[in-house]
Amino acid sequence: MTIAKGGKNVYGAAVGILMLESRFPRIPGDVGNATTWPFPVMFKVVPSASPERVVLQGPDGLQSAFIEAAQELVRTGVDGITTNCGFLALFQDDLASACGVPVASSSLMQVPWVQAILAPGKRVGVLTVSAATLTPAHLTAAGVPADTPVGGTDEAGKEFTRAIIGNEMELDVDLARQDLLDAGRRLVAANPDIGALVLECTNMVPYSADLSAELGMPVFDFYSFVTWFQAGLSPRKF
Secondary structure, eight states, X not given: OOOOOOOOSSOSOOEEEEEOOOOSOOOTTSTTOGGGOSSOEEEEEOTTOOHIIIIIIOOTTOHHHHHHHHHHHHHHTOSXXXXXXXXXXXXXXXXXXXXXXXXXXXXXXXXXXXXXXXXTTOEEEEEESOTTTOOHHHHHHTTOOTTOOEEETXXXXXXXXXXXXXXXXXXXXXXXXXXXXXXXXXXXXXXXXEEEEEEOOGGGGGGHHHHHHHHTSOEEOHHHHHHHHHHHHSOOOO
């Protein structure tokens, strides 16, 4: 006899994703494009949490809104919470304390894991949408060493940072890709001991394969992070 147990409103979506309030295009690979994920996820938009507010101004004052949204996702049926902005590492402890389920707030949390697999003398580099505002506090919250090399698409980029942070209605995908490639080349040229990259920004995922091919090294992004997370929340049966 097989007994099914209840307790949730929705089943089969282990991962809940807290979304910034935005309107920019979300192409395949982007966290907010549902076709990106090979498994069901649930989204919850946090009102007033714009990219500019969270990335440039800081998320102070939004903590309660994120906690409330996360708790709603848990009540609906998710088994773990993540967010669609690496800068929300600042809320990791608060969300984990308030939700009662595992929380993986930021792609930056991969840095220590990736460092552990690199050859001696190699280290991880980070690419972000805004190197100017990614502070030591963000790195500390995600467990990232303070001396980790960081580069950003805001440094001489033409499209990616402006369109994402500016919340624009159009995105030139080719120019955005070029911004990622240029930023990656600059970062590695300035730090030749880099052996792998971690991408802070969840919107960078569509360009990871091109970046890896260009630099000849592994690239870890929000997709690798959440697929790992989901694999623990819903282990595959063999």
